[in-house]
Amino acid sequence: MDIRAIAARALGPVIARKESLNTALPRALEYCQENERALLQQFCYGTMRFLPRLERLAKHLLKKPFKEQDQDVYALVLLGLYQLLEMRIPAHAAISETVEATSQLNKDWAKGLLNAILRRLQREQDELLESLSEKEAFNYIHPQWMIAKLQHNWPDHWADILEQNNQHPPMTLRVNRQKTDQASYLQQLSDVDIQASATPYSDVGIQLKTPIDVSLLPEFDDGFVSIQDEAAQLSSDLLDLQAGQRILDACAAPGGKLCHILEHQPALDHVTAIELEDNRAQRIQENLQRLQLNAEVIIADAATKDWWDGVNYDRILVDAPCSATGVIRRNPDIKHMRQSEDIKALAELQLAILQNCWQMLKQGGRLVYATCSVFPQENERVIERFLKSQPDAQHLAIEADWGIERAFGRQLFPQPGGHDGFYYAVLVKDQN
Structure with missing residues (x-):
């Protein structure tokens, strides 16, 4: 099948908010030739990254919206607009091949319409863009509510957060300290002409100058490194892991922080990982297997106790479900999938998980609360609400040179060529 038709079929349900790009794209890649996979990813990620702008432009150019059964044609329109505005593909090729893709979708009736829209943009691009430039959502390429x-x-x-959300993210590695160290692996990369540098805040982090396929990374299959953003790597140090401890990782998928915990302190007594969804729990198992690590993985709801054996934990990581607004550059469909009303519901869920897991923490134990959100409503305000309701909980200030200190916890924003947006808070349970 034509690559643009494949992209349109993948994008259609994402634009209709029926599934995420993380779900739709892997399925689409199966229909794509090996040498076209990078282009397919660029089509899909790029269209979603610029979607707020593309949709406003499409609305201006279209006389009426498409019917539900023609969302693939609408996706093709947006893809065509994206190619003309943001890609180096010659305009004549972008237009002709995008129009021709309608045949692959069995929508020949749309050829004339698609051709007219794309050629109008080609002729009137400057005037059209200027006419829409007064809209914040158009200029900043984000939904207005956000x-x-x-x-x-x-x-x-x-403004800086919005700017960074629209950039391509760096590729960052986490070194498995059970097999190597930061300096040694940097040398291995240099030996095979892969340019990289140490991350400024994580002593096991390495940032590549240019993203590459994991198959090119030395000893990746043998578990020497994993792909993980630097901000996410900070959780293990905050947990203050010690030999012989029992650890709980709530909401653990896909398992990056869990595996880092096990790499960081191999002499832990027991590690439990909770994940609500079966398919996401499978990703945890795959990561554990590649890295040759062991943990008890339980498919359960971290907001309930029916899975718990009643034995308290020394350390708990609550990496709570969130809006993921700190990692938009990695998941650009978040701009489209996330709605304003979601934030309040997420904050209530975060508080419920936090309150539930707190009951499982030993006296004197430590809990690290984390999200990849940049909204205080999901972060410091959740911690503030929790502390007011939990007299045996004490907030422990994080002494660090990363992020911004808040009344409760520290907030990181996505950085140019650096880490993602993230939030951390550390809580300690009174001994008495």
Whole structure:
């Protein structure tokens, strides 16, 4: 099948908010020739990255919206607009091949419409873009509700956050200290002409100058390194892991932080990982197997106790479900999938998981709360609400040179060529 038709079929249900790009794209890649996979990913990620702008432009160019059964044609329109505005493909090729893809979708009736829309953009691009430039969502390439919320929450940082969300993220590795160290693996990369540097905050982090296929990484299959953003690597140090401890990783998929815990302190007594969804739990098992690590993986709800054996934990990591607004550059469909009303519901879920897991923590134990969100409503305000309701909980200030210190916890924003947006808070349970 034509690559643009494959992309349109993948994008259709994502644009309709029926599934995420992480679900749709792997399925689409199976229909794609090996040498076209990178282009397919660029089509899909790029269209979703620029979707707020593309949709406003499409609405301006279309006389009426497409019917539900023609979302693949609408996706093809957006893909065509994206190619003309953001890619180096010659305009005549982008237009002709995108129009021709309608045949692959069995939508020949749309050829004339698609051709007219794309050729109008080609002729009138400057005028069309200028006519829409007064709209914030068009300029910042984010939904208006998200722009307004960031402006309110972070008046000194909102524009930088939006700018970084629209960039391509770096590729960062986490070294498995049971098999090598940061300096040694940097040398291995240098030996095979892969340019990389040590991350500034994580002593097991390495950032590649240019993203590459994992198959090119030395000894990747043998578990020497994993792919993990630097911000996510900070959790193990915050847990203050000691030999002989019992550890709980709530909401553990896909298992990056769990595996880092096991690499960081191999002499732990027992590690439990909780994950609600069976397919995501499978990803945990795959990561454990590649890295030759062991943990008890339980498919259960971290907001309940029916899976718990009643033995308290020394350390708990609550990597709570969140809006993922700190990792938009890695998952650009978040701009489209996430809705304003989701944030309140997520904050309630986060508080429920936190309150539930707190009951499983030993006296004197430590709990690290984490999200990949940049909204205080999911972060410091959840911790503030929790502390007011839990008299035996104490907030422990994080002494670090990363992020911004808040009244509760520290907030990281996505950085140019650096780490993602993230939030951490550390809580300790009173001894008495």
